[in-house]
Amino acid sequence: GIQVEQSPPDLILQEGANSTLRCNFSDSVNNLQWFHQNPWGQLINLFYIPSGTKQNGRLSATTVATERYSLLYISSSQTTDSGVYFCAVPPGRGSTLGRLYFGRGTQLTVWP
Amino acid sequence: DGGITQSPKYLFRKEGQNVTLSCEQNLNHDAMYWYRQDPGQGLRLIYYSQIVNDFQKGDIAEGYSVSREKKESFPLTVTSAQKNPTAFYLCASSMDGYNEQFFGPGTRLTVL
Numbered sequence: 001g002i003q004v005e006q007s008p009p010d011l012i013l014q015e016g017a018n019s020t021l022r023c024n025f026s027d028s029v030n031n032l033q034w035f036h037q038n039p040w041g042q043l044i045n046l047f048y049i050p051s052g053t054k055q056n057g058r059l060s061a062t063t064v065a066t067e068r069y070s071l072l073y074i075s076s077s078q079t080t081d082s083g084v085y086f087c088a089v090p091p092g093r094g095s096t097l098g099r100l101y102f103g104r105g106t107q108l109t110v111w112p
Numbered sequence: 113d114g115g116i117t118q119s120p121k122y123l124f125r126k127e128g129q130n131v132t133l134s135c136e137q138n139l140n141h142d143a144m145y146w147y148r149q150d151p152g153q154g155l156r157l158i159y160y161s162q163i164v165n166d167f168q169k170g171d172i173a174e175g176y177s178v179s180r181e182k183k184e185s186f187p188l189t190v191t192s193a194q195k196n197p198t199a200f201y202l203c204a205s206s207m208d209g210y211n212e213q214f215f216g217p218g219t220r221l222t223v224l
Binding site for chain 1 (some may be wrong): 149208213
């Protein structure tokens with residue numbers, strides 16, 4: 001299956017700081033999702049972004065499909081941003097399987 | 113309110129017992145999925161179903177079983193054959209298996 005690598009594995013910030021999370025994947029893909037897992041375990045959809053850039057408030061994401069990576073930017077971080085951020089991709093182009101492969105996540109801790 | 117519900121939120125079972133986790137969605141999605149998450153890990157696919165009365169094994173299907181008799185329901189049974197069942201179980205759905213996936217709140221299973 002496709003390999004998904006996220007970096008850094010852990011990130012500790014002070015409130016107000018900016019950060020960039022990276023997701024590399026091993027094959028061409030048709031789409032990519034970013035999720036935030038809150039402390040209660042709920043996975044919250046952040047972005048569905050096959051290519052290009054999307055913004056939602058303080059968060060934005062960029063996927064460069066030809067170079068097989070995606071970046072998640074968090075600006076002016078808040079304590080409520082704490083949690084684990086996952087990226088996930090479907091099987092490579094040409095696959096008929098409908099599923100996602102997940103990275104191991106980035107654990108973000110934001111201190112007041 | 114459209115969404116995905118999972119029950120129970122917490123589940124305790126004794127070794128050697130089978131247990132069934134419920135997953136229901138009212139989003140009219142065709143595809144449904146079960147993932148397992150262990151501490152500090154990403155999500156791993158157990159089973160998925162892209163249409164009623166059909167399902168496929170994921171990466172870690174051994175010791176689990178599923179059924180898909182109704183579009184809105186995809187229950188997961190953790191059997192006594194699963195050697196290490198203590199984990200967080202997440203159910204997801206998507207419109208047709210190739211679009212954005214959405215997740216339920218999860219069930220934490222502990223084997224005593």
